Amino acid sequence: MAKSQRKRDQEKVDEYIKRLELARSATTVDVHETLTDKMNRIQRAKTDVKYLVKTYLPHYAEAESADFQIEFAGLVAHNPLFMGFAEWGRGLAKSVWCNIIIPLWLWVRGEDVFFCLMSDSKERAEELLSDIQAELDGNPLLINDFGEQKADGDWTIGNFKTIDQRFIGMAFGIKKKVRGIRVGKRRPNLWSIDDLETPDTIGNPKRMRKQAEIIERDVIPTMTNKHHRRLLYANNRFARVMTQTILQERHPHPKWFVHQIKAYNKVTHEPAWDYYTADYYRQQEDNMGIPAAYAEYLHETKLEGKIFSEDKIQWCKLPDLRDFEIIISHWDIAYTNNEDSDYNAVRVWGLKDRRFYLIDCFVKQVEMKDACNWMCEFKKSLPGGVNILFQYESQFWNKEVQRNIEEAEDEHGVFLNIMGVDIPRGTNKLGRIIRLVPYFQNSRIYYNIELKSQSDTQIGIIQLCAIEEGSDEHDDAPDADQYAISTLDKYTTSSRQEKSGGKPFKTGKMKHRYEIP
The missing domain is CATH 3.30.420.280 (Nucleotidyltransferase; domain 5)
Incomplete structure (x- = not known):
C-alpha cells in the first residue's frame, strides 16, 4: 500500500531531526576562549578547508581530508565560474564535499550562496540538502562564530533561507521546472547535480541526453550573476554512457573540468583516501567481482559478451x-x-x-x-x-x-x-x-x-x-x-x-x- 502524504512528511521530519541531533553534538563551544582565539579560528577556516572540516565538521572527518578532496575544493573556491565534475570512485565522499563542505566553505569565506541541489527525484534532493541545512540550524560552533541562521517561517526541508539570506538552499528533482528561480532579486549561483543516474536512465541513452539538455538549457541559465556561477556534478563513472559522459563530450576538459580520481591502485590496492585500506579493496574485488569493482571504484568498464569482447x-x-x-x-x-x-x-x-x-x-x-x-x-x-x-x-x-x-x-x-x-x-x-x-x-x-x-x-x-x-x-x-x-x-x-x-x-x-x- 502506498504511503500517505502525511506519513511521508513525518518520515522526512524524523530524518531531519536525526541530522539535526548529529549536528548539535558535533562541536562544542569553549565559553572561556578569547575573542582573538575566535577570530583566528574564523580567519584560518576561510583559507584552509582541511582545518574547516576538522574544526566545524568533525563528524565528517573520520579520516584526514585527502589531497584530492582539498584540491577540488580549491579549484571551486578560486574559480567563481567553475563548471566541472567530481568524478571520484565510489565511497570517496563526493556528496559530502559537493553538497556540504564546499558550499559551507564558500559561505564561511564571505560569499553569498544561493545553493540549488538537483537529484533524480525531489525527495532524494531534499534528503541530500538537509545535511547542510541541519549544520546551519544546529552546529554549535558554527552558530557561535557566525550567528543564528535558522529563519522561522523560511526553514522548510528542501527550501530554506538563513536570517540574513546569505545562504539560500533549494532542492529539485530532474523533472522539476527550474526556470525563473529567484528570491527577490537573488538568483542561484551554485548548483550541485548529485545521484542523478538510476538503473532506468543508464539503460536509456535518450533519457540521459534529455537530462544533459535540462542541465544545459534549464539549470545553467538560472545563474544570471556575472561574476559567480558554479556547477558541480558529483558521480563516479560506473557505466560507459551516462549523463555526465554526454556533458563531457559536449563540453571537453578543461572548459568543464573533469576531476577524476580512482579509489585505489589496481596493482598495489593502495587507497586514494586513508579512510580505506588496501585489504578493503581486495575484499571488494573478491565480493563484487573484478568488472564490477573496476567500474565502481576505478571508472573502468570492460564489456565481455558471449560472442564479442x-x-x-x-x-x-x-x-x-x-x-x-x-x-x-x-x-x-x-x-x-x-x-x-x-x-x-x-x-x-x-x-x-x-x-x-x-x-x-x-x-x-x-x-x-x-x-x-x-x-x-x-x-x-x-x-x-x-x-x-x-x-x-x-x-x-x-x-x-x-x-x-x-x-x-x-x-x-x-x-x-x-x-x-x-x-x-x-x-x-x-x-x-x-x-x-x-x-x-x-x-x-x-x-x-x-x-x-x-x-x-x-x-x-x-x-x-x-x-x-x-x-x-x-x-x-x-x-x-x-x-x-x-x-x-x-x-x-x-x-x-x-x-x-x-x-x-x-x-x-x-x-x-x-x-x-
Whole structure:
C-alpha cells in the first residue's frame, strides 16, 4: 500500500531531526576562549578547508581530508565560474564535499550562496540538502562564530533561507521546472547535480541526453550573476554512457573540468583516501567481482559478451582519408523516435591494406532527419579525392525516408547519392553479425581513437558486446557494421592477387564513380 502524504512528511521530519541531533553534538563551544582565539579560528577556516572540516565538521572527518578532496575544493573556491565534475570512485565522499563542505566553505569565506541541489527525484534532493541545512540550524560552533541562521517561517526541508539570506538552499528533482528561480532579486549561483543516474536512465541513452539538455538549457541559465556561477556534478563513472559522459563530450576538459580520481591502485590496492585500506579493496574485488569493482571504484568498464569482447577492439590513429581504397557509410534506418525505438545508426567504415577502419559513427534514438543531416555534414567534411559510397538496407525504403534525405540534401547543399543494398530473404541477422567474429580475431578491425570517448561509439560497443542468442538488446550499430564491412570486403585484394598484379577492385568503375571532386 502506498504511503500517505502525511506519513511521508513525518518520515522526512524524523530524518531531519536525526541530522539535526548529529549536528548539535558535533562541536562544542569553549565559553572561556578569547575573542582573538575566535577570530583566528574564523580567519584560518576561510583559507584552509582541511582545518574547516576538522574544526566545524568533525563528524565528517573520520579520516584526514585527502589531497584530492582539498584540491577540488580549491579549484571551486578560486574559480567563481567553475563548471566541472567530481568524478571520484565510489565511497570517496563526493556528496559530502559537493553538497556540504564546499558550499559551507564558500559561505564561511564571505560569499553569498544561493545553493540549488538537483537529484533524480525531489525527495532524494531534499534528503541530500538537509545535511547542510541541519549544520546551519544546529552546529554549535558554527552558530557561535557566525550567528543564528535558522529563519522561522523560511526553514522548510528542501527550501530554506538563513536570517540574513546569505545562504539560500533549494532542492529539485530532474523533472522539476527550474526556470525563473529567484528570491527577490537573488538568483542561484551554485548548483550541485548529485545521484542523478538510476538503473532506468543508464539503460536509456535518450533519457540521459534529455537530462544533459535540462542541465544545459534549464539549470545553467538560472545563474544570471556575472561574476559567480558554479556547477558541480558529483558521480563516479560506473557505466560507459551516462549523463555526465554526454556533458563531457559536449563540453571537453578543461572548459568543464573533469576531476577524476580512482579509489585505489589496481596493482598495489593502495587507497586514494586513508579512510580505506588496501585489504578493503581486495575484499571488494573478491565480493563484487573484478568488472564490477573496476567500474565502481576505478571508472573502468570492460564489456565481455558471449560472442564479442571489447578486448578485441583495436584503437588507432586513422590513416589519411584519401589513402583508403574505398569508404562505405551504411545507414540502419529507424522510423520512430521514442525511448523504446530502434537507433538510427550510421557507421562509416574504410578499407586499407585489407584492414577495416571505423572512421566515424552516429548512433542515436532520434528522427531520421537527424541521421540524414549527420551524413550530409560528414560528406561536407571530407577532403577532395575520397572514395565514398552511402548505402542503406533497401527493404526500409519508403517515401518518408526519401523525403528526409532530399530535405537534408537541399538544406546542406550536398548530394549523398545513397543506394539501397538488397539482403537475401531468410537471412538471419544474428548469423550475419556473427560473421564479423573472424575479422576481430584476425586483427583486421580498427576503431578511430578519436571516437573513443564519444557516446555514439560507446553505445555501438555496448550493442556489439550484447550480441548473443536470445538477447533483446538493440543491435542497430553492429548490424550496420556488418553491412558496411561485407560491402568493403568485395573490394579487398587477396595476397595472391597482389603478387600477380591483380586489380584492387573487383568492379572497375566504382572508384571513379564515387570520387569526390
